[in-house]
Amino acid sequence: MVRRELIFRVFVSSTFGDLIAERNALQETACPALRRYCQERGARFQAIDLRWGVSEEAALDQQTMTICLEELRRCQTVSPRPNFIVLLGDRYGWRPLPATIEAAEFEALRQHVPGDRKALLDEWYERDDNAVPPEYYVRPRTVHLDAAAREAELREWAQIERSLQETLRQAARASFPDPADPRLPKYEDSATHQEIRHGALQAADAARHVHCYLRHIDGMPESERAQEYRDIKDGKVDVEAQGRLQSLKDQLESLFPDSGEHVYTYGARWNDGGPQSDLHALCDRVERDLRAIIDEELAAFEEIPELDRETEAQQAFGRERQEHFLGREDVLAQIRAYVTGPDNRPLILHGVAGSGKTAVVARAADWMGRGSAPGTTLLTRFVGATPASSELRPLLRSLCQEMALLENDTRPVPTELNDLVRDFRTRLARATAERPMVILLDALDQLGALDGARELHWLPEELPEHVKFIVSVLDAEGPEGGCARTARTRLPDAPSLEIAPLSVGEGDALLRVWLQQARRTLQLEQRRAILAQCAEGGLPLYLKLAFGEARRWKSTLPPPALGRDVPQLVSDLLARLEDERQHGRVLTSRALAGLARARRGLTEEELLGVLSADLAVLEDFEQRSPRSPDVTELPVVVWSRLHAELEPYLTRRRAGATVVMAFYHRQVGEAVAQRYLEKDTGAHVRLAKYFERQPLSERMVDECPWQWARAENWQRLSGMLGDLDFFDAAWRLNQFDVREYWAEIEARSDYRMVDAYAPVLEAPSERVDSIRSLAILLYETGHLEESLRLSEYQVDRYRRAADRDNLQAAIINQGRILWTRGDLDGAMALFKEAEQICRQLGNLDGLQRSLGNQGLILWTRGDLDGAMALHKEQERICRQLGNLDSLQRSLGNQGLILKTRGDLDGAMALYKEQEQICRQLGNLDGLQYSLGNQGLILRTRGDLDGAMALHKEEERICRQLGNLYSLQYSLGNQGVILKTRGDLDGAMALHKEEERICRQLGNLDSLQRSLGNQALILKTRGELDGAAALHKEAERICRQLGNLDGLQRSLGNQGLILRTRGDLDGALAFHKEKERICRQLGNIEGLALSLANQAALLAGQSPQALGLAVEAHRLAITHGLTALAKQIEPAKGAPPLDIPAEPLGWSPVSSAALRAARTAMRADATSTKLAFRAA
Incomplete structure (x- = not known):
């Protein structure tokens, strides 16, 4: 069998009381050393010592040996070698009652039991006909919560157990006179002997991986003074027990051809009421023996191809x-x-x-x-x-x-x-x-x-x-x-x-097969109860869960009530696990809450760490296992037993470079959340505190801030992000997470990003590595002045150092800030300088970024052909480099050019490809840009519902990322749609929020668009003076920016106001200037609007008006401007209609170009190898 995982799980078998010192020493020295050794080699080591594994409740339920042998079996399954070591001294140890006895065998034994003992036997053993074959099982003992009552019960049980052991042992010897009869050991073997029988004497290949450590005490008394270290009966040495012990040691030594390698014998001297031995030598030997096998297994594992x-x-x-x-x-x-x-x-x-x-x-x-x-x-x-x-x-x-x-x-x-x-x-x-x-x-x-x-x-x-x-x-x-x-x-x-549900017949047949495999059956009413519930849904998962519970039903019990669906049945499973005779509510709830609240799942070590740091868990363990040694960490076997019950419902998946546990079935996770997490609000805090204590790593960075965010502890989260070492690691891992955390912090608390990073803003030279990503974050969140300060420091530093490779990246990022502030000439100069450096260095990655950003400025200025040529060259380089992130930006920017030219189908195809790449990359920022641009095309085509849905998703992503730039665009476009639908108040509220964000960001181009849209709403309400004033402010900004597209919109809208006031000549002059600009830009939509509105103004000059209307209608029809075409259609007849100006939601050149340019420059800045540092 191919080993699936590098887990070395070793069962430690020994008698309990006489080897406490040895077992403690192993847990304190050898086992931690082996854990470290394995961890350094990508493996895990677990020592299963059941002194810490069986609670008092489980012992009362007569589960001790069942638990021991189940844990041993799991060790053998998980870790073919090594999986078992033996510690034996001079004591044979406790001999447990058989947990079950086949009915035929029990009844044969009963024939040899004296009459006065039969009643005792019948009192404690009950028949179960659901076992196949039928069997008798030992009844659970009564559970007393009172400490004194427990002690009394223990004393009483000790006497009962001795009577039952003696009765069964004598009856077995009488029933099975052959000493070699395989039925005898369960009546005569000690617990340790049974473990050794399964773990060594009957185990496959034991001679290659089992090790035995045998101790002999010299000078030990043969009286009750030594009863902890040898078998004493009636004040004297128990000869029969000692004989069985010696026989066991002989069998072990004969098991190994080279016993010196696998059997280590060491001595101890009786001194001061107990043995004195060299525990260091023992620990060294155990570590050496196990490490040798582990090394062989590691080497063999490496030889097996992945x-x-x-x-x-x-x-x-x-x-x-x-x-x-x-x-x-x-x-x-x-x-x-x-x-x-x-x-x-x-x-x-x-x-x-x-x-x-x-x-x-x-x-x-x-x-x-x-x-x-x-x-x-x-x-x-x-x-x-x-x-x-x-x-x-x-x-x-x-x-x-x-x-x-x-x-x-x-x-x-x-x-x-x-x-x-x-x-x-x-x-x-x-x-x-x-x-x-x-x-x-x-x-x-x-x-x-x-x-x-x-x-x-x-x-x-x-x-x-x-x-x-x-x-x-x-x-x-x-x-x-x-x-x-x-x-x-x-x-x-x-x-x-x-895949439809199971039929009742299929469910019944499947249940029978599962029961047969488990060597169980059900009584008729019990079977009917399960099948009746299963018939309602017919889900195999329901049947599997029901079987998991039903296999434990005894034949004498009436059918317990079953949950009606999978979530309720999972709740039944959890209730059973919470039973004090099983794992208890504290351990079950805290372990499952941790798994359910983890962002991506937890490793076994992480979960154990979280549980070990939970005082409630440790206190519960100490209360449930008062005779176990003191612990500071939860013993692995305690979790292991619970994990064994949950294993069918868990899966293991990757979280980065780590393999974690998580729920496989969604319904199981939901049931866990419903049962525990509505009441347990501290799970996020416990996970956050655990990961906060871990060294800086991918797992710590991924989980810890996420947990603090879900716990809504903004102080801890902002403090963590303000730690620049952590910030750097988090930004490298996932910059979108960082932006989302800060968006949540600032929206829901008084903590502010600029305050957290004030020290580096004041002294950037102290954290040179951090300012690269920090400048990007500040830019993305609207802190332009702070971002520019860091960017200028970088550019100056790289110029002085003649570091041209980093310089080109830094000046591109400085250029984007200038461009956002409206300094297009300054931005273009920086992008040109970056292009020159990249061509000289042969830096294709930096070159494509520079070309893309230049193309966006050309686009803003109306040079669509020049812009398209640069974006095409950028696309070619991106495909050559396999740079998907820059490729999606280039495609999106080309889509905007095609939209400006009226090629809506071509533009939509590019946006769809961009969307696919962004979803593939998990690039939420690029995704929201693509969705927004697709929404604009749908709006242009008249599909307002489809457009609004896309803009709403765009808004959701922007708020999630804290992306104010894109958020204001989304709000503005939604406002335009609401105005079109007649919801003027809703539209104005969105545009007001858009205006506020634009003024906060210093984004003049978006501000002029927002003002123009508000002016259109005021005009619709009849407030012409207010509308004209806003259009004038928008016109001034557009002329300042050189934004021809925004300018033509403003002129067209002012023309409409003049026409309303009766100034037809003034209106015509505005529309003529709009027409000239649109022809210069190649803006089909704007041109069609201008021509249609001129036609309306020239209504008295029918031939000229009709010619203008026909040209406008032709342009709209041939370029897919469906909504506009419907408006213009009546204008071809007399009298011409008043064609309204295009809303200012999205400018095909300037606003769209600016938005896409920000996409390109932002993504360049945040890309792992592109931002402030060359690839």
Whole structure:
């Protein structure tokens, strides 16, 4: 079996009281050393010592040996070697009662039990006919909460237990006279002997990985003074027990051919009432022995290719999910028909959570693996089943590697996403009739959001010949069902197949199989209770959860009430786990709350750390296990036992470079949240405090501020972001997070960014590395003066140092600030200087940024041809470099030029490509720009509802990021739509907020647009003086900025006011100047408006007016300006209509160009290798 994970989980078996010193020494020295050793090598070490693992409640429930042997089994499963060490002294130890005895065996024993003892036996053992075969189990003891009552119960139980042990032992010897009878050990073996039997004597390959440490005490008394260290009965040495101990030691020594390597014998001297031994030597030996095996396993693990580990883990997951698959023949038949049929599109399997999609995929894969045509390549991945399958990039990489292996292709598989997608599709195209290919991907909704995985841009819409592709997705409302909705949108004609609920007959058959595997059954009424509830929904997940509870039901119990749906059944599961005889409410609730509140999940070590720092958890542990040694950390076995019960409902996925645990089923996570998190408001605080204590790392930076934000502790969050070491790390990891945190802080508290960073603003030379990203953040959030101060410092520093590579990046960022303030000439000079430096250095990345920014200024000035030429050159370089982030900006800016020219279809196509790239990159800033521009096209086409929806999403993202620049654009465009709908008050409120933001930012261009739109509302209300004053202020700003597009709008709107006042000559002069500017700019929409309004003014001169109206209508029709065309249509007849001016929501040249330019420059500044530093 291929080892899936580097976890070394070692069960420590020994008698309890006599080896306390040895076990304490191991926990204090050898085990921490081994944990560090493994951690340094990417592995984990866990010592399972059940002195800390069995609570008093569990002992009262007679679970001690069951817990011990279950933990031992888990060690053997998780860690094939090493997994078991033995500590033995001079004491054979406690002999537990058998927890269960087969009914036939029990009744045979009872024949040899004296009459006076039968009543005792019947009192404590009860028959359970739900076991297969039927058995008797020892009853739980009464739980007393009072300490004195507990002590009394313990004394009473000790006498009862001794009587039962003696009775059963004598009856067993009488019933099974052969000493070798395999039924005898459970009546005669000590607890330690039973552990050793399972962990060493009967374990596979024990001679290669089990180690024994045997102690002999010299000079030990043979009386009750030594009863803690040897078996004493009736004041004397228990000869029978000592004989069994010696026999056990002999068996262990004979187990190993070279006993000196695996059996370490050490001595101790009796002194002062106890043994004295060299514990340092013991710890050194244990550490040496285990480290030697660990080194072998590490080396062997490294030799196993990562692909082999992944495919083996995937196959094992699939085997588990379809091991007892029943029914669904109609579904499987349709899958077979698809695989053998002609359809060249992916097949989409869909269903609600818990409907059995994974089991269907697993069974289909099993059938295809056994029944496909020879030579068929079958690739199966269960997304989220392994860390490598939980994110898009490693998923595609493993699929490509597997295909390469089958093709004997030794060339390396790409690592970059775009190259991976191309490589994946190229390899699909290599399928042939002789080597067809089938790919199954289950649970696409389990993919992480990184790389835009859930947008399914990587999934082929049409398949090459001889390729079949089957995916499964979740049907659900909200974000969880996003993959299903995306699949239907991207693949509207693809075949789909719903995974319907189970029929009652299928549910009954499946339940029987599961029970049979567990060697259990149910009474008729118990079975009916489950099936009746299952019939209401028919979800396999419900049935699985119900089975998990029902397998514990005894035959004598009436059917317990079951939850009516999955969330309620999960709640039943949690209630059982909270039982004091199980794990207790404190541990269960705190552990699950931690997992549910974690941003991306938690590693086992992180969860243990959070629990160990929780005083409530430690106090609960001490109360539940008063005889365990004192602890400062929660013993791993305490969590391990709970984890074993939760494991079917958890998954392991990647969080950056770390593998974390998270809930696999959404409904389980929701049930946990509903049960615990509505009452437990401190989970975020506990997680934040834990991560705050950790060294600065990707995990700490990703989780800690997120937890403080969710805890709404703005003081701690602002203080953390104000720490420049932390800020630098957070910005490198995810700049959008930083912006979002500050947006939340400033919106919901009095803490301010400029105050937090005042020291570096006053002395930038003290933090040279930090000011690069800090200047970007300040610019993005509207602090232009502060950003310019840092930028000027950078430019001056790089000039003095003759550091031309960093200089070009710094002056580009300074240029964007000047441009935002309206200094286009100053900005263009800086961009030109950057271009010259980049061409001399051969720096293509810096060159494309410089060209893009110059193109935006040309666009603002109306030179569309010059702007397009620069953006085309920028696009070519970006595609050459594979720079998707800059590419999406270039495409968006070209889209704005096409829109200005009236090519709405071409513009929309570019915006759609930009949107796809931004979703793929997770670039929210670029995404909101693309959505806003698409909204403008929809508005132009008359689709106001579609436009408003996009602008609303744009606004939401802007507020999330704290992006005031884009927010004011979104508000302005929504205001224009509300005015169009007649909601003047709503429109004015939005434009007023837009104006406030513009004045705060010093954004003159956007300010003139806002003033113009407010003027239009005032005109509609009849307030012509107020409207004219606002238009005049807008005109002044446009002439100051050289913004011809904004100027033509203002002139046109002033012309309309003059016409209303009866000044037709003045109005015509304004419209004529507007026409001249629009022809210069190539602004089709503005030109059509100008011509239509001139036609309205010349209504008395019909031929000239008609000619103008016809030209305006032709321009609108041929360029897709549907709404405008409808307005102009009547103007071709007499009398001409009054055509209103275009609202100032978005200028095709100036405002749009400025907005897109900010997109480009902002994204350049925030890109990892582009901003204030050259790549």
